[in-house]
Amino acid sequence: MKILALNWNDLKNPYAGGAEVHLEELLQRLVTYGHEVTLFCSGFDNCAPEETVAGVRIIRRGNRYNFNLIAPFHLRKLVRDEKFDILIEDINKIPFYTPFYLKIKTLVVVPHLFATTVFHEINFVLGSYIYLAEKPLIPVYRGLRFNVISESTRDDIIKRGIPEQDISVIHCGIDRRTYAYDPGVSKYDRPTILYLGRIKKYKSIQDLVGAFKIVRTKLPDARLMIVGDGDYLPNLKSLADSLGLANYIEFPGFVSSAEKVERMRKAHVATLPSLKEGWGLTNIEANSVGTAVVAADSPGLRDSVRDGETGLLYEYGNIEQFAENLLKILTDKSLRTRLEQGGLEWAETFNWDSAARKFENLLIDVVGAAK
Numbered sequence: 001m002k003i004l005a006l007n008w009n010d011l012k013n014p015y016a017g018g019a020e021v022h023l024e025e026l027l028q029r030l031v032t033y034g035h036e037v038t039l040f041c042s043g044f045d046n047c048a049p050e051e052t053v054a055g056v057r058i059i060r061r062g063n064r065y066n067f068n069l070i071a072p073f074h075l076r077k078l079v080r081d082e083k084f085d086i087l088i089e090d091i092n093k094i095p096f097y098t099p100f101y102l103k104i105k106t107l108v109v110v111p112h113l114f115a116t117t118v119f120h121e122i123n124f125v126l127g128s129y130i131y132l133a134e135k136p137l138i139p140v141y142r143g144l145r146f147n148v149i150s151e152s153t154r155d156d157i158i159k160r161g162i163p164e165q166d167i168s169v170i171h172c173g174i175d176r177r178t179y180a181y182d183p184g185v186s187k188y189d190r191p192t193i194l195y196l197g198r199i200k201k202y203k204s205i206q207d208l209v210g211a212f213k214i215v216r217t218k219l220p221d222a223r224l225m226i227v228g229d230g231d232y233l234p235n236l237k238s239l240a241d242s243l244g245l246a247n248y249i250e251f252p253g254f255v256s257s258a259e260k261v262e263r264m265r266k267a268h269v270a271t272l273p274s275l276k277e278g279w280g281l282t283n284i285e286a287n288s289v290g291t292a293v294v295a296a297d298s299p300g301l302r303d304s305v306r307d308g309e310t311g312l313l314y315e316y317g318n319i320e321q322f323a324e325n326l327l328k329i330l331t332d333k334s335l336r337t338r339l340e341q342g343g344l345e346w347a348e349t350f351n352w353d354s355a356a357r358k359f360e361n362l363l364i365d366v367v368g369a370a371k
Contacts, residue, residue, distance in 0.1 A: 001367060003030060004078065005039045006098070007090040008067060010058050013044045017198055018281050019092040019111045022149060022172055024056065029356035030363075031055030040078065042067035068094050072101050079104055086367050092278070095137050099144070107366050108146045111278030112153050112300055113137070113160075138162060145366050147359070149279045152299035168362055172279050173352030178261060179288040181344055185265045191222040191330040194267035194291075196260060197282055199230030204273040204296065206239055207319055211273075213243050214323035219330060222248070227263060229254045265289045268336065269329045272301055275316060280304035283311065284350055287343030292336055294325045310343040 009016045011024050027037050031054065043049065043060035050059050059078075062070040079087070079102055089098055090109045098106060138161045146167045148154050154167050193215070195208055205226060212224045226236060226249060233251065240249045255263070264270060270286035270293045277300035283293045284304055293311035295301040307313040312325040329336045 001085040001363060002036045002083065003027075003038070003086055003088065003363065004082075004084040004104075005037065005088040005090065006071070006075070006096060007039065007041050008064065008093050009044075010039055010041045010053075010060070012047065012053070013042070013064075015044070015064060018172075018278065019090065021281065022111065022278075023088075023090050023109065024054075025173060025175075025352045026356050026359050027056050028054040029353065030360060033356075033360055035360075038078070038082070038084075040071070040075065068096060071096055072098075076101060086363055088363075091137070095140070097136070097140050099140055105367050105369070106144050107363060108141050108144050110146060110148050110153055110157060112150075112276060113156060145362070145369075147362060150300050150303040152303050153278055156299065170355050170358045170362070171350060172281050172284070173355040174281075174284050174288055174347060174350045175352065176288065178257060179264075179285045179347075181288065181290045182265060183290075185262075185290075187268050188266045191219055192267045192269075193222065193224045193326060193330070194227065194263055194270045194286075195225070195272070196227040196264065196270065197272070199226070199228050199233040199236065201232045201235070202275050203232075204275055204316070205232070205236055207273045207296075207317065207322060208271060209236060209239050209243065209245065209249070210319045211323040211326060212249070213245060214320065215326050215330070216245070216248065218327055222330060224249045225263060225267070226251050227253075227255055227260065261289060264291055267291055269294055269326060271295065271326070273316075273322065274298060274301060277301055277304075284347050287311070288347035290340050290344060292329050292339035292343055294322070294329065296322075306342065306346060309339070310346045311339055 005027055007023055009020050011020045027039060031037050038057045040059045042062050042064050047060050061074050087104045087106045088109055089096060089106055092111045146162055148167060148169055149172055151169060154169050158164050195205055215222050237251060240246045264286050270291050272280055272283055272295045274296060276298050280301040283295055286293050287310050293305055295305045295313055296316040297313040298316050302313060305311045305313055314321040314325050
């Protein structure tokens with residue numbers, strides 16, 4: 001097949017996240033299966049307008065502020081000139097509403113939808129823009145096939161009006177070469193909590209800082225590592241200062257892949273307190289290297305964590321329960337060991353090659369469907 005994929009970012013974009021990892025892991029494997037793949041996405045400072053990465057042709061135009069406005073012009077020309085068999089539209093920000101201006105078989109990929117979550121991240125004006133831009137999604141895309149990465153997202157779009165038979169769930173995989181368990185690696189000497197990911201307000205890392213303050217009253221030797229970069233980082237540092245925790249929280253910023261894995265392996269517990277996610281890939285990554293997790297019982301996260309088996313879930317926003325779960329894992333070695341073993345077994349069930357083959361079959365099905 002000749003495949004065109006559409007996403008806001010590619011993996012080289014500084015604003016790339018889990019949605020980009022998901023899409024490009026699949027696209028790169030589709031190339032190895034013999035398909036021709038083009039990814040159309042926004043540009044960024046000093047980027048190449050076009051390049052090929054792992055066999056995927058990447059075309060970058062515009063920037064993160066205007067990409068949805070200029071995309072229709074470029075997409076119409078691409079589809080007209082290159083005769084693609086199928087379009088993969090990845091909706092993880094504002095939808096592109098391609099059915100309005102493209103006549104092409106389309107698979108709609110939805111990591112998760114923002115809905116009112118967006119107001120937890122940005123101001124009311126911009127939040128309203130994104131919220132309202134998302135509202136027509138169902139009537140515009142109804143009749144197309146949808147692919148999602150978690151049961152939570154499936155349930156969300158069913159409630160919005162998409163028939164269940166039009167939705168397929170294909171879980172994310174994991175790069176086992178990178179996120180490999182090493183029994184020779186010991187945990188840190190001090191009880192250590194790890195957050196690793198983008199530093200955004202909706203990730204609710206501020207709840208983690210609040211929970212950590214409670215943890216330290218019971219376990220004064222505990223420390224917290226908040227690893228990653230993002231626009232909410234200054235706010236977190238200010239919060240840590242105001243709570244007298246600046247000396248006990250490390251903010252190393254963006255780290256290399258090797259350092260990321262080392263910190264994951266050595267931490268006693270990894271955590272993801274987000275309000276909403278498509279899946280929560282870092283939960284599986286932590287499990288894969290032998291670390292238990294504590295996560296909010298939020299859409300997406302409740303799919304990637306088996307409560308009491310691979311980690312512990314807490315009621316989103318309940319800081320006391322969050323702290324209690326962290327303390328359980330930090331102080332009860334037998335519980336932590338059991339969760340670590342359960343996490344290793346759970347992570348073994350996720351495989352990018354398997355996910356890509358399922359995705360390929362879905363694409364073939366969409367291409368072969370009658371118009």
